[in-house]
Amino acid sequence: MKRTKRAVSLILTGVLAVSLLAGCGGAKEEDAAKKDTLTVAITGDPPTLDPHSSSTSSSVNNLNPVYETLVRYDEDGEIVPCLATEWERLDDLTWQFKLRDDVKFHNGEKMTADDVLFSFKRATGPDGAKVAYIMAAIDSENCKVVDDNTIIIATHEPFSPLVGYLPYIGAVVVSEKEFTENPEEAALNPVGTGPFKFVEWKKNDRCTYERNEDYWGEKPAYKNLVIRTIVEANSRVIELESGNIDIAFEIPANDVERLEQNKDTEIVKRLSTVVEYLDMNVTKKPLDDVRVRQAIDYAIDEEAIVQSVYRGNAEYCATTVTPNMNYYDDSDTECRFDVDKAKALLKEAGVSDLKLTLTCAENANRLNAATIIQNMLAEVGITVEIQSYESGTFYDMVDAGETELFIVGFGAVGFPEPDNNIYGPYHSKQIPTNNMGFYSDPELDAMLDAQRATDDGPEREKIIKDIQKYLRENLPVIPYANSQQVLGIRSNVKGFTPTPAASHFFEKVYFE
Secondary structure, eight states, X not given: OOBIIIIITSOOOOBOOXXXXXXXXXXXXXXXXGXXXXXXXXXXXXXXXXXXXXXXXXXXXXXXXXXXXXXXXXTTSOEEESSEEEEEEEETTEEEEEEOSSOBOTTSOBOOHHHHHHHHHHHTSGGGGGGXXXXXXXXXXGOEEEETTXXXXXXSSOOXXXXXHTTSGGGOOOOHHHHHHOHHHHHHSOOOSSSEEEEEEETTTEEEEEEOTTOSSOOOSSSEEEEEEOOSHHHHHHXXXXXXXXXXXXXXXXXXXXXXXXXXXXXXXXXXXXXXEEEXXXXXXXXXXXXXXXXXXXXXXXXXXXXXXXXXXXXXXXSSSOTTSTTOOOSSOSOOOOHHHHHHHHHHTTOOSEEEEEEEEXXXXXXXXXXXXXXXXXXXXXXXXEEEEOHHHHHHHHHTTOOXXXXXXXXXXXXXXXXXHHHHHHOGGGTTTXXXXXXXXXXXXXXXXXXXXXXXXXXXXXXXXXXXXXHHHHOSEEEEEEEEEEEEEETTEESOOOOSXXXXXXXXXXXX
């Protein structure tokens, strides 16, 4: 997944328990007559409702009720069937998927393998520029329809994580008919196979949906879904407390305790797969010297940053593979804060009176973290000047290689496949799109390529854990915070499980 600006928020399909019989969606069998509308408040208006242009969480959240993917993650991070019932890897480059034969789009048309092929070709073509990073492995020209319920998906090169990427929003199945007959209309009025039908988009206000009575899986317990755009955090909290909304995204740390003590509201949390880290442009001397990077790591008390900035809503993470991802290496996870060691490494590298610029986007948490890092590095003789810019300007500077130290976030928002969190930030082929520190290391590249070519199992696990150990030693970046999703809900809302993502699913919700 791409970095915070372009894709970290994007991303992805999320994590809800599903089964072949129940379908992607479903809800607990409860009497929903008490309340028939669920109202959710998110933090921004969707720039688009085209799933292949959806690089923001606001778009993804408004599309999750409508569109579905071949497979999904359950609550334990395991891949389970959705629109596909089964799959197998035929050889290094091809996979076969069997599709459900009882799925209809909201326009009444039956979903077939032709729609899947069309969707993947669109996602990997010019219309899919915003989702290209995740879909790039798919060789859509060599994907083939076997029959209405069978499709062969090809990849450009051996790519073992393929199935782990398919819950992503870019891999949703759209109606070929809708996007062929009137693509502009289809992008504004999404027609999918999901548990809710799209009704209306009032820009900068809300999207509304109604229950899909012809849904192939278990239907939601309530009839109407409203997703409101409430940008200002205090307003989301007030609306939640007043009962005007049922679920509110991104609750500020200052409001958590009060909402937990209110009998009418609750807080739900879940660690994400996103990591905030200090990146270093290794083309700038002396940051090309691993001893200097190690010294910076030893000079920083990451635990203190987490406590001061996130107030319990994040955890320290030693690498960009997070504890809730597959193949997380737990052998070396302690913060290495040691001022004397940092000074010794700088002396060994022949560095003194070092002056560096630390750049970040205009983000309160990152600016606060930058100030703490500035003070900590001063203790070992490194003078840091902090500069902050509007997000677009900041990332333009990063792409151009104009930064020295800088703070970014990166993560597979919503799925536990570790490839996303290691390949993008570190492979030399990803410079500067995702490998923003211009880090080029043939030994690391070889390991990253090897884990992609190796089937899931003990061998791939060892490679990925070895990669984490290698990163911990060579430090192309210095991770400090694995952020947490913090949402507020009304106490009568049941059945909601947050994902590790900035996007969530609501079809299992019911009211008490």
